[in-house]
Amino acid sequence: MLPTTELALLRRVAHEQAACRAPSLVAAVVRGDGIVWSGGRGRVDGERPGVDTQYRIGSITKTFIAVMVMRLRDEGRLDLNDALDKHVPGTVVGDRTIAQLLSHTGGLTSESPGSWWERSVGSDWAALRDSLGPEALVLRAGSKLHYSNVGFGVLGELVSRLRGASWLDVLKSEILAPLGMTRTTPQPEAPHALGWAVHPHADVLLPEPTPDAGAMAPAGQLWSTLTDLARWLRLIAGDTGDVLHPDTVAEMRSPIAVDDGDAWVNGFGLGVQVMRDSGRRMAGHTGSMPGFLACALTDTGSDTGALVLANSTSGVGIVGLSFDLMKIADEHEPTLPVEWAPATTVHPDLLELTGIWHWGPTPHTLRLLDGAWLELAPVSGAGRGSRFRPAGDGTWIGLDAYYAGETLRVCRGSDGEVTHLDLATFVFTRRPYAPADPVPGGVDPHGWSTTR
CATH class of the missing domain: 2.40.128 (Lipocalin)
Structure with missing residues (x-):
């Protein structure tokens, strides 16, 4: 991008890192085939982080689970209106539909029973299933948007059951390999950031644990980089390769449940978070795990997307920063309309x-x-x-x-x-209320008149 645009983008990132005291922060603007600008502040292993530095992406993991579920739907292996019991029997949430789990409208509890799953070594599927009693159903199915990490733990098991392999193996073979996403992994691989909590009243750090979440891993286990997430953001925008049909991704971006404000600003489609801001309509997902914050959003109108990754438990305004990066890019260098050309096929x-x-x-x-x-x-x-x-x-x-x-x-x-x-x-x-055409209710035989 132009030097003036790059300076404006870097200044915004630098202000966020400094004002919010993030140990490190990387960000990128995505257009067309990939990253058109990136910038980093802070240090990871003594170096400035870049497009290949791994961060934990938290709930952005859910979008990968959703794509795997939608691939199964497109293959006819399941219907979104199927009750979970049809494919994963024996749970207390078995009457909830797959669509409700994807859109966070199933009324499931937000977190798994027991200790805080994000900071605890996870259990296997049987233990998670058995821990879910009647109290796991906190709302009537379909009644409202209620974010549920548990629902995506369940969906991970659904993928495993129907594919006969772990959801991670399915992810690698069906999504990561075809898209060339070699730096998206369940555990960190160098170079990677460490997760930190920043003291609220002093400039000191506390390391955060990053255990394997077990059966809850589909809700937030993955690590990734700006380079890999730029490819993933292009998929959410519609550049799907052979992984999914673009119409299916458009279906995933369509809001199913939104917040209950006077004018909605946040909501969910099928495993994809949707947002509105100043006339923009965006799709993607945010993520947070102890020690990490992440955001991947694309403006479906301007074809501009933004990525933000930080290794801080809280305090960094990842969504606001993402919005601002898209605004700066579009104000300084608006995208050109797609060039018109004659149709490639004639009918x-x-x-x-x-x-x-x-x-x-x-x-x-x-x-x-x-x-x-x-x-x-x-x-x-x-x-x-x-x-x-x-x-x-x-x-x-x-x-x-x-x-x-x-x-x-x-x-x-x-x-x-x-x-x-x-x-x-x-x-x-062809004509308004043409007498000879089968207009329901018929057409008055006197036709059009000047009287009333």
Whole structure:
């Protein structure tokens, strides 16, 4: 980036490290194929930390678990509406659905019973399962957002059961290896930061333990670097490689439960944290473990993301810093629009569908997109609109907005000519309330009139 942009970014990072007394802090701005700027302050083993220095990433681990679950869904091995009991029987939380566990709406307790799991050597799955009594269900399923580390311990076991291997082995073979993420590991590998607690009233440090969390490890075990997390952030933004379909990642980013403020600012999709700030809509996850704080967020509108890693138990404003890094980058060097180019595939038979269609008296425009996709939107003003992906059987499935999941059908007369569109029982006609078309309720035979 430009020297002036780099200075502004570094100054913001330097201020956070100094004011919040972080032993070390590294940050990066991510665009396109990877990191476009990075900076570090403080020391790790006497050296300034960089893009290859490992930090514990805490709950960002959950996004990896979620991707593994969604791969199973896409393969048909499970349905998100399945009760946990169908795949992992014998738990007190067995009536909760997989979707509820992913979105933190299952009503499970936030922490596992017993001692504080983040600072304790973890037990195996059987011990975790047996420790969960009726008191582990603290809220009615689906009633509200209630963050649960326990839920992701359970999901880690789900992955292991359906794959016949540990979730870590599945992670390595299905995600880390294909994406080239060689520095994301369950235990630290040099060069790595040590975890510290900073005394609130003196400039002294206390080392924090980093035990293996056992069955709770899927909630926050992993260590990683800026380089590896930049690749992971690109996946969350939609650059998925062969790991997951981009539509599935878009589904994961869609909010399912949000906070109960007057205007929501935090929420969750399917294992992915979503946030809003000053018109920005971001997706990713934060992480914290004793001795460490982490944040990985991408602005899905500007294609700018930010990463922040620090080795301090608390005190560093990782989310605010991430927001500021994205703002600085976009204000100093805004991204250019994607260059327009003609479609790579041509569907002449679909061109006849394009143009104006009316839902009742309201005109909509139907556009043909690349790959035989369609886009339907009101001609003017706010209204219902969606993109549609071909289903392969002559119909299209809505991807977003009001018509997400709904089927669009092209209806033809006996002569083969297109007569109207049927979208979830809504009939779209070339003319408003065309008398010859099957408008529900019929069309008054007297037609349009000047009387009222």
